[in-house]
Amino acid sequence: HLRFFSTVALAAVLGTTACTKKPSNAVSNEILVGEVGSMTGSEATFGISTHNGIELAMIQVNSAGGVQGKQMRVLLMDNQSKPEESATAVTKLITQDKVQAILGEVASSRSLAMAPIAQANKIPMITPSSTNPRVTQIGDHIFRVCFIDPFQGSVMAKFAGGSLKAKRAAILRDIKSDYSMGLANFFAETFRKMGGEIVVEQSYSAGDVDFKSQLTSIKSKNPEVIFVPGYYTEVGLIARQTRELGIKVPLLGGDGWDSAKLTEIGGPALDGSYFSNHYSPEDKNPVVQKFITDYKAKFGAVPDGLASMGYDAFMVLSEAMKRAKSLSNADVRQAIAETKNFNGVTGVISIDKNRDAVKPAVVLEIKGGKFIYRETVNPS
Numbered sequence: 273h274l275r276f277f278s279t280v281a282l283a284a285v286l287g288t289t290a291c292t293k294k295p296s297n298a299v300s301n302e303i304l305v306g307e308v309g310s311m312t313g314s315e316a317t318f319g320i321s322t323h324n325g326i327e328l329a330m331i332q333v334n335s336a337g338g339v340q341g342k343q344m345r346v347l348l349m350d351n352q353s354k355p356e357e358s359a360t361a362v363t364k365l366i367t368q369d370k371v372q373a374i375l376g377e378v379a380s381s382r383s384l385a386m387a388p389i390a391q392a393n394k395i396p397m398i399t400p401s402s403t404n405p406r407v408t409q410i411g412d413h414i415f416r417v418c419f420i421d422p423f424q425g426s427v428m429a430k431f432a433g434g435s436l437k438a439k440r441a442a443i444l445r446d447i448k449s450d451y452s453m454g455l456a457n458f459f460a461e462t463f464r465k466m467g468g469e470i471v472v473e474q475s476y477s478a479g480d481v482d483f484k485s486q487l488t489s490i491k492s493k494n495p496e497v498i499f500v501p502g503y504y505t506e507v508g509l510i511a512r513q514t515r516e517l518g519i520k521v522p523l524l525g526g527d528g529w530d531s532a533k534l535t536e537i538g539g540p541a542l543d544g545s546y547f548s549n550h551y552s553p554e555d556k557n558p559v560v561q562k563f564i565t566d567y568k569a570k571f572g573a574v575p576d577g578l579a580s581m582g583y584d585a586f587m588v589l590s591e592a593m594k595r596a597k598s599l600s601n602a603d604v605r606q607a608i609a610e611t612k613n614f615n616g617v618t619g620v621i622s623i624d625k626n627r628d629a630v631k632p633a634v635v636l637e638i639k640g641g642k643f644i645y646r647e648t649v650n651p652s
Contacts, residue, residue: 301342301343302342302343302344302345303338303339303340303342303343303344303345303372303593303599304345304347304369304370304371304372305330305344305345305346305347305371305372305373305374305375305586305589306346306347306349306362306365306366306369306371306373306374306375306376307323307326307346307347307348307349307374307375307376308348308349308351308358308361308362308365308374308375308376308377308382308386309322309323309348309349309350309351309376309377309378310350310351310352310353310377310378310379310382311323311348311350311352312350312352312353313351313352313353313354314353314478314479314503314505315353315378315379315503315504315505316353317504317531317532317533317576317578318378318379318401318531318578319350319351319353319378321531321575321576321578321579321582322376322378322400322401322578322579322581322582323348323582324567324570324571324575324579324582325400325567325575325578325579325580325581325582325583325584325585325586326346326375326400326582326583326585326586327346328563328566328567328570328571328579328583329582329583329586329587329590330344330345330346330586331570332566333586333587333590339590339593339594339599340593340594340599342599344590346375346586347365347369347371349361349362349364349365351377351382353379353382354382355381355382355384355385356385358376358377358382358383358385358386359385359386359389361386362374362376362386362389362390362397363389366389366390366393366395367393371395372395372396372599372601372604373395373396373397373398373589373593373604374386374390374395374396374397374398375397375398375399375400375582375585375586375589376397376399376400377399377402378399378400378401378402378578378581379402379449379451379503380402380403380404380406380407380449380450380451380454381404381449381450381451382402383399383402383404383407384402384404384406384407384410384450387407387408387410387411387414388410388411390413390414391410391411391412391413391414394413394601394602394605395413395601396413396415396589396601396604396605396608397413397414397415398415398416398417398585398588398589398608399414399415399416399417399418399585400416400417400418400578400581400582400584400585401416401417401418401527401550401577401578401581402416402418402451403416403418403419403420403421403424403451403454403455403526403527404420404421404450404451404454405420405421405422405454405628406450406454408626408627408628409626412605412609412627413601413605414627415608415609415623415627416627416628416629417581417584417585417588417616417618417621417629418527418550418581418618418629418631419550419628419629419630419631419632419633419651420628421451421454421455421458421526422458423633423651424455424458424526424527424548424633425454425455425456425457425458425459425460425461425462425501425526426458426459426462427548427633427635427649428459428499428524428525428526428546428547428548428635429458429459429460429461429462429463429466429468430462430466430649431524431546431548431635431646431647431649432463432468432497432499432524433463433466433467433468434466435635435646435647436496436497436522436546438468438495438496438497439467439468439469439496440468440469440471440493440494440495440496440497441459441463441468441469441470441471441495441496441497441498441499442470442471442472442473442474442490442493442495442497442498442499443456443459443460443470443472443473443474443498443499443500443501444473444474444475444476444483444486444487444490444498444499444500444502444510445473445474445475445476445500445501445502446475446476446477446478446501446502446503446506447475447476447477448477448478449478449502449503451501451503451526451528452501452502452503452528455501455526456473456499456501459499459501460473471493471494471495472489472490472492472493472495474486474487474489474490476502476506476510478502478503478505478506479506480506481509482513483506483509483510483513484513484517487510487513487514487517487519488517490519491517491518491519495521496521497521497522497523497524498514498519498521498522498523498524499523499524499525500523500524500525501525501526501528502525502528502529503528503529504528504529504530504531504533504534504537505533505537507523507525507528507529507534507537507538508533508534508535508536508537508538508539508542509537509538510523511523511538511541511542511545512537512538512539512541514541515541522544522545522546523542523545523546524545524546524547525545525546525547525548526547526548527547527548527549527550527577529547529549530547530549530550530576530577530578530643531576531578532576534638535638535641535642539641540640540641542638543638543639543640544637544638544639545637545638546635546636546637546638546646547635547636547638548633548634548635548636548649549577549633549634549635549636549643550577550580550581550618550619550633550634551577551580551617551618551619551634552634552636552643552645553574553575554644554645555634555645559615559616559617560580560617563575563580563583563617567579567583577618580617580618581618583616583617584614584616584617584618584621587614587616588608588611588614588616588621589608591611591614592604592607592608592610592611593607595607595610608623609623609627610623611623616631618631619631619632630651631651632648632649632650632651633648633649634646634647634648634649635647635648635649
């Protein structure tokens with residue numbers, strides 16, 4: 273079912289991408305926003321979910337009258353889950369399509385490829401869910417609406433040491449991923465500060481399918497938890513091989529786990545594992561429940577964290593454009609920077625002086641193939 277849905281969504285998306293050329297007289301009535309996403313490739317569920325969230329937000333903003341008398345239109349480019357394709361896509365959107373803002377990417381390594389180009393052209397860019405701190409450090413036009421890895425890493429370290437009472441942790445990280453490497457470092461730092469010990473660190477590379485030698489080494493050190501800050505594609509396989517080797521301790525991870533494909537790949541091996549995320553569908557907040565209802569009506573599925581981040585990214589951008597003195601790049605950039613207490617699906621979002629979002633995270637437990645809400649952790 274999921275595969276069919278993704279294909280349909282992708283066909284619809286690629287259809288909209290193909291007809292981005294409009295007569296020049298229509299352009300003045302529109303605000304063009306570029307989106308770069310992984311619609312195909314290794315993390316395609318990330319791109320499809322994010323785009324669905326952005327599309328829903330765009331429809332709602334336009335049906336409520338648009339922004340400053342104009343309708344908003346998103347031009348989507350698929351980067352095939354690759355950093356080099358992300359750089360090519362953002363260059364085209366800015367130089368040829370003349371977009372006024374950029375939304376994307378999900379993965380930090382791909383946002384890091386895009387951000388210098390947006391910054392050089394002074395085009396505001398908002399990443400929905402790239403959590404590596406370096407992304408926004410590229411310049412004053414680069415923003416995010418998600419929390420950052422020092423916070424996410426500390427959330428999971430505190431959960432491991434506090435809620436799970438673990439004193440001994442192992443780390444298995446993806447050395448090809450800026451996201452995974454950063455998150456592992458921040459987890460280790462906080463866990464040690466709490467008096468915990470990192471008993472072993474092992475690594476793999478995205479695309480690997482055999483993790484038995486790393487896991488055998490981890491098993492010999494008897495950790496009480498294993499932190500695996502990777503993407504769902506490898507994490508599902510790692511979980512299965514962990515259990516095959518008789519390792520029964522919980523696996524912990526970050527928002528890169530958030531995909532229906534995770535439990536499809538990992539199955540029951542993931543039960544009793546935990547990850548940090550941007551929102552939980554169980555949240556009773558009316559803003560969250562309305563979003564879920566609207567999303568299900570349009571896409572026939574419960575939205576994941578990536579969809580909610582895409583929605584919030586578009587809404588933060590459109591609200592900033594409504595407040596901006598004009599739709600010039602400088603005024604829009606300034607208005608995004610001044611975002612305070614925006615009531616988003618993923619929590620109350622304020623943009624700080626580093627152009628990062630100050631907001632809470634949730635910890636979810638995997639049980640019977642479902643993601644169950646455990647706790648919310650607010651920034652200190």
